């Protein structure tokens with residue numbers, strides 16, 4: 001699946017989504033970030049904010065058919081099932097399709113739930129440029145497709161679209177459920193993460209004529225840093241990962257590169273551990289810089305700082321109750337989300353939690369991403385029951 | 394200096410070189426690779442092949458003003474000095490300007506001395522394409538500038554241009570002379586080297602949701618391999634260097650890259666040590682591949698195999714005698730060239746050796762490359778005396 005946010009394909013699925021929810025009798029509202037809110041009235045005709053089931057319909061450029069999409073499709077199925085069974089919740093319930101969760105086209109992930117939560121200024125989000133065509137902005141694409149809505153993108157009850165609660169069904173995107181033979185993850189929160197870019201400066205030198213002792217070998221130092229960060233993370237039961245490494249474009253086999261840049265992604269459910277890993281890494285990097293030859297220098301920037309989040313105890317317990325009933329305590333488990341999700345932002349302003357279902361071999365952001373029909377159905381049933389449970393308690 | 398081989402700038406310096414040697418009374422011959430041979434008759438009017446002083450006038454795209462150029466300029470100065478002093482050698486002496494030593498524009502280094510030595514087929518050399526404009530070949534540029542000569546590019550005495558000996562003055566391109574306070578390096582040979590490209594295959598996975606134990610982390614494994622190769626080389630008093638590392642172009646901070654490719658340049662004066670380092674590296678790489686998480690796989694190709702070369706004992710001793718006389722044994726030293734040079738190829742077919750002079754901080758292939766006027770003069774004097782010494786013994 002390649003449905004980048006606010007492309008013609010995304011506009012097509014939005015149109016389809018709008019028709020589906022209208023067929024179900026929902027009212028549809030669109031805010032100034034193109035977030036789509038579909039609302040089904042409850043029997044109490046209360047003016048309280050709706051209980052939302054939310055996720056996203058955009059994907060990565062080489063994405064799968066489940067990440068985000070499952071959460072919205074399941075929410076539709078929940079409303080359909082309620083309607084077919086003439087079931088009415090007490091309070092209003094509904095669906096949110098959040099714009100640009102992936103951040104793949106306009107590079108900021110969980111972008112529009114971030115604006116809704118007040119964590120990202122709307123002007124900054126509007127100004128995001130298409131990574132391949134800088135003449136196109138997120139706002140110009142909202143306008144082109146008619147998705148620059150008239151409601152403020154905010155949780156403010158006077159001007160925006162506040163939510164009573166937010167439940168999100170999502171594939172795990174990791175291997176834990178499959179490996180432990182479980183069907184439902186009761187997600188209690190999301191781990192904290194920090195993204196660093198580290199630049200190691202050495203000196204270009206001839207590989208054949210420069211003794212090891214005379215080198216400022218940025219490549220060797222960067223490699224040692226990557227190895228060290230992994231070992232440090234392991235000691236803390238944390239994660240450290242390098243996704244990108246770059247040498248200058250005029251690099252050649254027989255020249256030591258003048259500098260090497262790499263990314264470092266550090267994660268742990270406790271912010272204190274994330275900080276400890278970062279500090280130990282930077283200390284190790286300083287040692288490594290002077291270990292070989294004539295040494296190197298390095299500097300670093302903090303690109304993303306996403307503190308750990310704990311979801312609402314009430315929402316989590318709704319999901320726990322449902323999971324116990326559906327599959328029993330043996331087949332479900334409490335989990336912490338490894339990745340960021342829109343629910344991380346909604347949880348700052350309304351009771352929120354997530355349900356995870358297994359995905360094959362933990363593969364996500366990849367065309368082979370897969371969740372069995374049985375697990376999709378089970379997750380959808382859990383979402384329905386969690387919403388009903390929350391509505392009734 | 395940016396004088397890529399067979400560009401208009403190179404044609405300009407070739408024209409200047411031709412005029413200079415003709416002013417000195419030399420005869421000039423050009424072979425089918427554009428190698429330029431300037432010849433001064435000796436007093437014996439012998440038909441023996443000339444004693445050559447050779448190097449190259451082409452440079453790297455961001456090169457210096459000494460690498461190659463010094464050897465040709467010094468040779469001109471030697472002939473000028475002989476003429477001004479009415480000095481005649483016994484045998485013919487002369488200069489060679491070798492085409493495309495750098496291999497920076499047409500990617501094969503020491504290209505035309507390689508053809509002359511019979512190590513590179515001429516058709517292969519002619520067919521080399523400009524790395525930025527594949528419609529241009531080395532042969533088409535030879536033709537455009539009128540440098541596709543009529544002599545075979547060969548050391549064969551019937552069809553080509555055999556040489557009686559080959560002396561090359563060159564900057565060291567490394568820091569050893571400067572660091573040990575010496576002015577002249579008596580180069581006894583060139584070390585062997587092998588260039589490998591290693592490709593490590595892992596699996597792309599989300600950095601936040603994939604436990605360390607579930608990873609096929611190609612980035613971590615490649616980093617460990619680079620660190621290991623350096624340690625192995627150190628134990629063998631050899632060199633191991635990585636100049637290039639590459640991840641797929643769709644790499645991102647929160648995805649483990651599916652594969653990582655890096656180059657490995659292994660060098661040592663003894664071929665057996667080069668082979669031993671390579672073998673130990675490949676063994677270590679195999680261990681590393683299964684060390685972390687779910688492991689990775691790797692394969693490798695051998696891109697260049699340049700065995701070690703020992704220069705002619707007689708030529709080396711000529712240089713030793715001259716160095717002792719000029720600066721004394723304290724200020725000169727025997728050395729092995731870390732890099733490849735045209736003399737590596739000529740040494741396969743005629744007595745050959747090289748003289749090194751210091752370059753500041755060992756920097757070469759860089760605009761800041763520098764050799765003091767005093768060291769240039771000393772190297773030139775050594776070249777003159779070595780040729781005279783060789784001519785008389």
Ligand SMILES: NC(=O)NCCC(=O)O
Pocket residue numbers: 109338339340341601647
């Ligand atoms: N779900 C997801 O991939 N979010 C992107 C941010 C992250 O790397 O956690």
Ligand SMILES: NC(=O)NCCC(=O)O
Pocket residue numbers: 208254502731732733734
């Ligand atoms: N002199 C020089 O840089 N030669 C290129 C081949 C090598 O890397 O040794």
